[in-house]
Amino acid sequence: MELVYILDILGTLAFAISGALVASDQKLDLFGVIIIAFVTAVGGGMLRDVLINAHPINWIGDLNYLYVIFIAVLLTFLFKSKILPLSKTLFLFDTVGISVFTLLGLQKGLNFDLHPLIALIMGMISAVFGGVLRDVLTNKIPLIFEKEIYASACLAGGITYLLLKKTPITDNLNFIVSASVIITIRLIAVKFNLELPKVKDDIFGK
DSSP, X not given: OOHHHHHHHHHXXXXXXXXXXXXXXXXXXHHHHHHHHHHHHHHHHHHHHHHTTOSSOHHHHOTHHHHHHHHHHHHHHHHHHHHGGGHHHHHHHHHHHHHHHHHHHHHHHHHTTOOHHHXXXXXXXXXXXXXXXXXXXXXXXXXXXXXXXXXXXXXXHHHHHHHHTTSSSOHHHHHHHHHHHHHHHHHHHHHTTOOOOOOOSOTTOO
């Protein structure tokens, strides 16, 4: 089993658990928890595949994603009190997950002969829109729109990947370097509480 695929599965597990925890906090029933965990884990990749008309859709072509989601929901129901203290570990898996999702989505876009800019956007959608769907369905302002440097880290890593593709380095090394860019930016942003500037007032107003 390839390392990238293992990281993809771990990222899916972390996303699904985060969705299940949010749904549990909202007092949803078992079916609601499964749906929220599902859209959090594979919603971004599914939206990407629909947009670029890729078939089979990500989770339809690989049932392991569904198995991981069900495992995540089961773990949340059985061990929620034990999972909550592992927030740092889940955050690390989540961060690795968005880096892998971004680059896999970007690669898929390029494989479908999309313009690099569109492929870059597809990579970002793969990584962040599961969380957006989760927050919308649970009546919250999506995290990426509110405070955290999240989508921009994905874009930075995707741009790095596109630039390095023009160099002689191997695809595997390019993937590792670009994923590291996403992970590093995300970790630094959270550690130092960095966020993008907000539009508060008209610069030329008053």
